[in-house]
Amino acid sequence: MTGVKGPDGGAGERSGRTGGAAAGRGARDRGAHGGAAAGDGSRAAGAGDGPAPGGAPPGTGGGAARIGGWTRLVTARPRLSLLAALVLTVLAVLAGSGVADRLGSGGWEDPTAESTYATRALEREFPDSQPNLLLLVDAGRGGRVDDPVVAGEARRLASRLAAERGVTGVGSYWRSGAPALRARDGHEALIAARLTGDDTAMGRTLDRITPAYRGAHGPVRVTLGGPVAVRHEMQSIIREDLTRAETIALPITLVLLVMVFGSAVAALLPLGIGIVAILGTNAVLRGLTEFTDVSVFAMNLTTALGLGLAIDYALFIVRRFREELATGAPPQAAIGTTLRTAGRTVLFSSLTVAVSLAAMLVFPQYFLRSFAYAGIAVVLLAAAAALVLLPAALVLLGHRVNSLDLRRLFRRGGKQQPADGEGGTAWARTATLVMRRAPVFALATAAVLVLLGLPFLGVRFGTADDRQLPSTAESHVVQQHIREDFPGSPGGGLEIFARGRATKAQYAAYREHVAALPGVLRIDGPLVRGDAAYFTVLPLGEAVDDTTQRLVGELRSTEAPFTTRVTGTAAVLVDSKHAIGERLPRAAAFITTVTLLLVFLLTGSVLIPLQAVLLNALSLTAMFGAVVWVFQDGHLSGLLGFTSPGSIETTLPVLMFCVAFGLSMDYGVFLLSRIKEEYDRTGDHTAAVRHGLQRTGGLITAAAVILAVVMVAIGMSRVTNTKMLGLGIALAVLMDAMIVRSLLVPAVMRLTGRATWWAPAPLRRFHARFGLSEGEAAPPAGTPSTPLAPRPAAAEPADPTDPVGPADPAERTDGDRDRAGTRG
Template sequence: MVSCNPWLRIVVEREVVGMRTWGQFVARRSWAVLLGGLAVVLVAAAYGIGVFGNLSNGGFDDPATDSARELALEQATFPGRETDLVVIYSSPTLTVQDPAFQRAVTDTISALPAKDVAGAVTWYASQSPGLVSADDHATRVIVTLAGDTQDAKSDNWEAVKGELDAPGLSTSIGGPWAVFGDVNEQVSKDIARAESISLPIVFLLSLLIFGSLVSALMPTLVGGIAVMGAFAVVRLITGVTDVSIFSINVITLLGMGLAIDYALFVVSRFREELALAPDTSRDSVRAAIVRTMTTAGRTVLFSGLIVAASLASLLLFPQNFLRSMGYGGMAAVLVAMVAALTVLPALLGVLGPRIEFGRMPWRRGSRARLADARTPDALHGTDHEVVHGAWARVAHSVMRRPVVYLVVIVVGLLALGSPFAGARWGSVDERVLPVSSPSRQAADLQADLFGGESASASIMLRGADEAGVAAYVTELGDVDGVVTAQAVDSTVVAGDRLTLVQATWQGNSQTTASQDVVVGLRAVEPPAGSTALVGGPTADAVDLIDSIGAHLPWMALMVALVMLVLLFVAFGSVVLPLKAIVMNAVSIVASFGVVTWIFQEGHLAGLLGFTSPGYLDVTQPILMLAILFGLSMDYEVFLLSRVREEWDRTGDNTRAVAAGVQRSGRIITSAALLLAVVIGGFATSGIVFLKMIGIGMLVAVLLDATVVRALLVPATMRLLGRANWYAPGPLARWWDRHGHREEALPTPSHGLPAPELATAP
């Protein structure tokens, strides 16, 4: 039956020409496409493996902020004063004043290469009482690494970290660069462990889901291609801009995760089409490839573009860390998409019925088929699938009471998300590390020996005379919370007097109280005719939070507009994209609430093995938002493709929703389960922010694939009815001529000619 809706009529001329043409090409040239694709993969792997030497470190700052400008001016004017490392030397028997203790410390520090170390402050040179412990058995040395860039400082830290041990004394090394080095080392270990845990489980689950050995290998194959290809793309990008080493994390996560999803969609549809073919001849295999590309291939194409567009929103931020995540994520997604549309269908064309090789016992004795994902043509004219299928029964149950389900689910999700309303923000410090990490232990030791945690700010004052500096420092000392404020150095550059002022206070640098101190310091007016820049770790955090807050609305606008356009092109409706954005936002807020409850409030800290810092790292929810919005649309596209398919065939909204949920339910659940395993591997990390990403995304993916797709979508689509497919007249006419639908090729059983498959030459 042809749809009775004037703007939704089925016409053969409006088929998905591009994907059909590509499917025919792959079907005719399977070996050529496969061998060509594998050659490209081998070249990309050889080139991409060198990406690690091209990646940069850091990148958490916005160069336009006051803190970044203060640091640059301080480095240029007073080099050798930043606190890059804090080295603690201690002895249970010797005191700091003992000649042997002094000789061990001074000899060690003086032997450090000048090309790697710009300066070091010791108690022996400065006599500063803050550098000696209360019991006189420990001293700390403040080391400034040479270099004007984060990469240079990172290289110099690697060069000197083995040279800081003093003979006869216990040595503990902390400070920003020690923390950063330990984070990098721990991240590398954690990713390797996550992969070693998740990949075998993914393979076993794939074997259970597909029921044959060869089919189960397909997701892992596409995942490997996605990761190695993304490495090569990112290495190319490093030739024109800096890319952070943290981009490797998102490449591994999304490369494997989405490749598994896409392989599952494509392989499942191919096996479905092949199972419904009259035989397993070469022509039937080619017809199955064409059909797979015009259906699942089209879904993969739209999904890949939507996820990549969501990740592209990270490029709007000035922080290189977030932009790098965008580069890595887009590379992983697009390579996974291309692999699923080239190498994978070509391999399926070569394998044909051999895709069922190594069939498990529960699949023996019958041709490969998918019980929950038959084509509409196979059951056209019966109500069996859309009435009696397990997922269809769930959908019908929801659609009988849509208001009840909608209210209960939305209220429940918002309740889960309620802790997020009280989120507090900060940046990375040593508490993201396990307690066993050397720099974390050094920070704890420093707090124990030197009177608890303290924080500081560096202020560069330009153009003030001595009287003005003295008055300004006095006002800084009166700021609530400040313990000391003093001018530590001064010089004249190009006729301007530049003065470095330092203010200190008690407490961790990332707390809300410390951020309030920085706000108070910045509120102090510098002397007339002068300017002041406030920097330091706390000021970095304040500026990072403000910068992300200022760019977040633009990110949201970009993501929303891209989603609206792509989903309209896919489904010809302006209502469905708006509904999808709202539903996805609600489910993501729920996952953010869980993350806040666990990682900010410290619930389950003992069970999960981390120390709550009392706030959330402000960059991680932004990264999660970009990834999760894309991933949620992945399942949305797959589900709505099946719904649209039935709507075009029948014009019955209720039947279309039930059929869509039935035909996609098994695949979406399987894909979410496999993706959850990949993501869950990151939840085992010893780094708090990786653990947070793993758990937050795990919650979001599971909620999205179950509660949202199986319950919330049927409820909202039942309430909207025919309005689901509404588009204004001009847009409807445009889509009727140029839009895309998954099931555009009518079959002979409906009185229309079957699509012609070009024969092999």
């Protein structure tokens, strides 16, 4: 077939060749399938040459023409595309250097809360009241902190520290004599100071002064603690752990990809896309730090998402490309069909993940917002790498994508053995079994998931502290000493900032009123400067237990002749819980609404979006139950190597829900799109569900295992919150792929039958115009499709290097009986 040259001097000719190749494929399909796929070739030709006469096919909203144009764009100059990608990757490496040093380790507090206002006011008016660096001075077993020689050395250290640049508000036990600064046994006491500036400046100051103070000084030994030391040590450990996680995850991922594809060439493509996504992730995070605060934890999770999702997307695209090659299609036509089907689904899937992450923007804490900013950028970057770089590489490779078939080394007698993940016979049997006993599987699976989630009913929320660090970390050791050996929980006091003119009698009356409140051990102050004053309240309980949190409310409701604001660890926790609880319904409504809309655009069904949201939420129960049972209650803490603080940091469940829900939708979209494609082709609901699971079950499981490997590598971190994120999300991904997608989804869809695809007439018209589908020309949802002849077994693709075996004839017979029962 000769094309007409277009203005570009050749694009039209290439388009004509593409259309002719695809038309030839359509002729082959007609011979193989008895006319079942006759439209494929003509549609492919139309997509390659431009919009078909009369407009876009129904149900695509013109998407086929747009995808055809996109195919020509990314494959017209494949070498140039790859060269540009190489240049951009090098620039990303340069732009992303040093990103870890610019990330913050806080962000859990609400910046608009009362506690935040009070903290900033105290920093401004009374800098001595907000120490963030503690020097633990140990006189040893043979000495006491009140010995003259020990006291003299401690005062010299405090004087030197006060003279350091970037240090203010130095105080000590030897200056104030405060009992809270002296250990009960008299062998240890504290020097307190405040480092000024942002996290980066404080980190540099700490790096500069630490060598001069840590270690032995005459009769005493000094170790460093306090919030600044904890955050700084946490950043260093996370940076080291991330490098180790990448070193572990990449080779294991390569082995798994070789097992999935057989071909070493095909396996290297997703890994290459993943590496590009990692490097791009670092550049994105570095750019974000110029405009907003970004949590150091975001570096771990977004790097894992960038690698995992890029590999997932590339996995699906390479799989579909090889499947098209196996039918005899030339590479250019195969990549066109791949982008119209798997490529479109990848784009759609990335939007669902981005939507889930975007929900975190409604929360005020920058810990959550930074994950939203970075996560959205990284998800779209991973999709772009899979949809731009990968097609160019596949066009250049062509059939060589199947080269270096390593699985032949394990085949006896050279006999070809289909890969279960690609042939799908076992998945077809699983789908048939599940649908035959749909009520049993639906109820049993749902009951098990609910049971696994029950521990979450006992969740206790707390704040992140030094116990996130390994037990051997210096700042953790110092803070643990203070908790156990010093009176009155000096790190867990509540502070009251007062503004307004008052007499000494009024201050004294307020102090007496506060001292009489239940839960108050002691109140110190006031320290007055102008019209500002502050009091320190030491609670009877622990820093953030229920008694101390109730005390925060009582202090805030206590009447005074001046304006008061309460801060402290417990006050920050109370305000954080309030901010999350107040905005959580908005985040849930956003995720639910947009997810329902996106899944409707994919399927044209009213019921499927509802099923997707409910089943996805149900798939997360095991993750939340495990988080409480392991990390709050401390089970397996010895095996996993962490110290349980007895609570869960308030923002973590929100973060884990948004990430895990998005990943669950990611796999749900891949399964639903293939089911929809088959249902549009045959009009047979039961067969479509079985075919969708047959074609995607193994691939979804492989993708989930690969992503779980990446998340487990992240979960090997020595920081407890990072460990919780990595292991929790890995569990959620595996439960979703192996339990929910394999058992619960087919069982529920079998129970709902053909009603699954129903939609009212106005919505059918809306979907016909704007909907998306992995199929080529999907009829409006709810419109009975013309059932086409089932594909004969011989028509299943059977490429020697990429076997896709037919479903077991016995299972096809069972499916026919199921279809007959459905119609009856």
